[in-house]
Amino acid sequence: MSRYLRLGVNIDHVATIRNARGGEHPDPVKAAIAAAAAGADGITAHLREDRRHISDGDISRLMAEIDLPLNLEMAATDEMLDIALRHKPHAACIVPEKREEITTEGGLDARRLLGQLAPVVGELSNAGIRVSLFIEADPAQLDAAVSLGAPVVEIHAGAYCEAAGPARASELRRIVEAAAYAEGLGLECHAGHGLGFDTVGPIAEIETIVELNIGHFLIGEAIFGGLDSTIKRMRALMDNARASAAGDRTA
Ligand code: PXP
Secondary structure (H helix, E strand, O other), X not given: OOOOOEEEEEOHHHHHHHHHHOOOOOOHHHHHHHHHHHXXXXXXEEXXXXXXXXXXXXXXXXXXXXXXXXXXXXXXXXXXXXXHHHHOOOEEEEOOOOOOOOOOOOOOOOOOOHHHXXXXXXXXXXXXXXXXXXXXXXXXXXXXXXXXXXXXXXXXXXXXXXXXXXXHHHHHHHHHHHHHHHHHHOOEEEEEOOOOOOOHXXXXXXXXXXXXXXXHHHHHXXXXXXXXXXXXXXXXXXXXXXXXXXXXXXX
């Protein structure tokens, strides 16, 4: 039996649209509730230092109003650590963050930042928060996650999604190899960033990956298809890819 693949829906960009005009519409918490009804297994939100999309109030409301586990994406700063410890979300995914970037540009250099990350991972873990590190598909970064005692890694899928032709195949191979290496190290493996209908299948086929976090594409596509049917279609693509991988294995 293949392992279930969870879908974490990232609702940041509902808040991006809300913030374009101020006010309360569209409400990311309402989107989270709709995502849950459509089959999401978790909600992901990134509270950025500059609060460009998700706000502190959104995190409070997500904690109070949704039943699904919340995965808080956060930079490894004292401010974010305090916020995470106050809310105690189910999970915290530590991401690199630069003020001037449009979106998270790459994985965390966990190997270089061991000293800075160790106390953050330790305090989150001691509070019962499941810590993941958003890293590149690189064995050295996976080794660093083990050294830090992080139980989960999220592999950055952005380069795979942006590449075309043979370059995409080689980026996919890197992710496949990293997911296998993570499994050997006893790490729970997630993937995310940039995934859409056209790119999700080969990642969903990697049976050692147990969670995908997807945001921008789902929120953008919902303009055309509605959030409910967009999430359901993503869920179906993930399930079909996972089932076909399991079928290939047993054939
Ligand atoms: N995972 C992580 C760690 C991220 O930082 C992001 C973007 O906020 C995502 C997943 C979702 O990426 P996208 O919005 O491109 O689907």
